[in-house]
Amino acid sequence: MxxxxxxxxxxxxxxxxxxxxxxxxxxxxxxxxxxxxxxxxxxxxxxxxxxxxxxxxxxxxxxxxxxxxxxxxxxxxxxxxxxxxxxxxxxxxxxxxxxxxxxxxxxxxxxxxxxxxxxxxxxxxxxxxxxxxxxxxxxxxxxxxxxxxxxxxxxxxxxxxxxxxxxxxxxxxxxxxxVDTERFRPTLRDPALRRALAPDGELIIGYVGRLAPEKHVELLAQVCGLDGVRVVVVGDGPSAGALRTALPGAALLGRRTGDELARIFASLDVFVHTGPLETFCQTVQEAMASGVPVVAPAVGGPLDLVVPGSTGILVPPGDAAAVRDAVWVMAADPALRAAYGAAGRAAVQGRxxxxxxxxxxxxxxxxxxxxxxxxx
CATH class of the missing domain: 3.40.50.2000 (Glycogen Phosphorylase B;)
Structure with a gap:
C-alpha cells in the first residue's frame, strides 16, 4: 500500500x-x-x-x-x-x-x-x-x-x-x-538522577510537555509549597520564562528526549498533567508505562486513560487546590503510589x-x- x-x-x-x-x-x-x-x-x-x-x-x-x-x-x-x-x-x-x-x-x-x-x-x-x-x-x-x-x-x-x-x-x-513500553518502563528508575533532582530526599512531582498557555503548568504553584516535595518540569515553549517565576523552587530542565526522558519519567514519584485541552494525552500514557501514578484533569483524553482509585486521581480542570490536594494524598501514602503505578503499567501493556x-x-x-x- x-x-x-x-x-x-x-x-x-x-x-x-x-x-x-x-x-x-x-x-x-x-x-x-x-x-x-x-x-x-x-x-x-x-x-x-x-x-x-x-x-x-x-x-x-x-x-x-x-x-x-x-x-x-x-x-x-x-x-x-x-x-x-x-x-x-x-x-x-x-x-x-x-x-x-x-x-x-x-x-x-x-x-x-x-x-x-x-x-x-x-x-x-x-x-x-x-x-x-x-x-x-x-x-x-x-x-x-x-x-x-x-x-x-x-x-x-x-x-x-x-x-x-x-x-x-x-x-x-x-x-x-x-506507547513504547520498552522505552518507558519502571526499571529505569535512577537513584543518582533522583539525588541530583531532590538532594534532600524530597518526593519528585513531575510535569512533561510543552510550556505554553493552554497547558496551565502554573497550576503546580501550590504543589511547590508542599513540604518534602520537589517539582520538576520537562519541556520548552513560550511560557518557560514566566514559569520560572510562577513555580518557586521548581527545577525546569528544558527539553529532554529519548532514553534520558524515559529515565526522568521512571524517576518521578507522581506525574501531574495540568492541561484541559488534550484529545488524548500521550505523556499520561508514558507515565503509566513508567510505573508512575498520575494526577490529571477530568476532561478530554485523560478520562480514557486514568482510572480513579486504580491508576491515579482525576481533578476538576483548572483547579490548583485540587491538584495540590491530590498530590498531597499520594505523597502521604507510599503504598498507594506503588499500587497506582503498578496498575498503570499493567493497563498500558496491550497498548x-x-x-x-x-x-x-x-x-x-x-x-x-x-x-x-x-x-x-
Missing part, C-alpha cells in the same frame, strides 16, 4: 502530532508498505528531511513560524503537495491533525479521487479560545469542513469522538495512541504501537474496500 501522510508537524518537532505521524510511518514501513510524509519545512528551510529518525522520504513545503509561538510552523501554499501525491502514486492519503496543510491535502486528494483518512488530534477550538478569546466556532467550521470530506475520521479518545459527532462530523471511528498499528491498517483496508464497493 502506498500512503502519503500529510501532517502539520513532523520531527524534529516534539509534540503529539509529530510523534504520532512518525510512529504511523514506522508502522507502515515495518509492515512492508510504502509511506511518504509531507510536512512543513523546518526552521532550517530544507526541502527534504534526512533525519535518521525518519523511516521514509519526507517532502517539506515552505512554512513560517506561528507569531508568538515560533516552535510551531505553519505551511504556506505550495505545489509540492499535489506533486508529491502524484509522484508517489498514492493509494490512500492519511491526514494527521488536518487544519492548514491538511486542508490542502484533503483538497488535493479529492481532486485526484484518492481515499482519505483524517486523524483528529488537536483541539483547535480550545486553542482559539485560549489564545484569542474568540474564534472557537470558526475553528469548528474549519474542522467540520475538512473532516466531513474524509472517507473516515479517527478520534483518539471517547471525549474527542463525542465532540466531533456533536459538531456534525460524520463517519467517526476510534483510534487511540500507542503498544504494534497493536495500534494493526488497528490503523484495518481502518485503511476498510476505507479502500468501501471505495471499491462504491466503484463497483
Amino acid at each position: 502506498r500512503v502519503v501522510i500529510v501532517t502539520e508537524s513532523f520531527p524534529p518537532d516534539i509534540n503529539g502530532v509529530s510523534h504520532c505521524a512518525l510512529q504511523t510511518a514506522r508502522q507502515l514501513v515495518a509492515r512492508g508498505h510504502e509511506p511518504l510524509v509531507v510536512a512543513p519545512a523546518t526552521a532550517a528551510g530544507t526541502d527534504t528531511d534526512a533525519d535518521p529518525l525518519s523511516p521514509c522520504p519526507v517532502v517539506r513545503v515552505p512554512s513560517l513560524p506561528l507569531p508568538g509561538y515560533p516552535q510551531v510552523r505553519v505551511a504556506l501554499p505550495s505545489r509540492r503537495l499535489a506533486a508529491a501525491l502524484s509522484a508517489h502514486q498514492a493509494d490512500l492519503v492519511h491526514l494527521a491533525s488536518p487544519f492548514v496543510l491538511g486542508a490542502r491535502g484533503m483538497a488535493a486528494a479529492t481532486r485526484k479521487h484518492l481515499p482519505t483518512v483524517a486523524v483528529y488530534q488537536t483541539d483547535i477550538g480550545g486553542y482559539a479560545r485560549t489564545y484569542m478569546g474568540r474564534g472557537e466556532a470558526t475553528a469548528w467550521r474549519r474542522i467540520r469542513a475538512v473532516h466531513a470530506a474524509a472517507d473516515r475520521t479517527l478520534a483518539p479518545s471517547t471525549a474527542a469522538l463525542t465532540d466531533l459527532v456533536a459538531h456534525g462530523v460524520p463517519r467517526v471511528r476510534m483510534w487511540p495512541r500507542g 503498544t504501537w504494534d497493536a495500534i498499528g494493526d488497528q490503523l491498517i484495518a481502518h485503511y483496508e476498510e476505507v479502500l474496500a468501501e471505495r471499491t464497493a462504491v466503484a463497483a
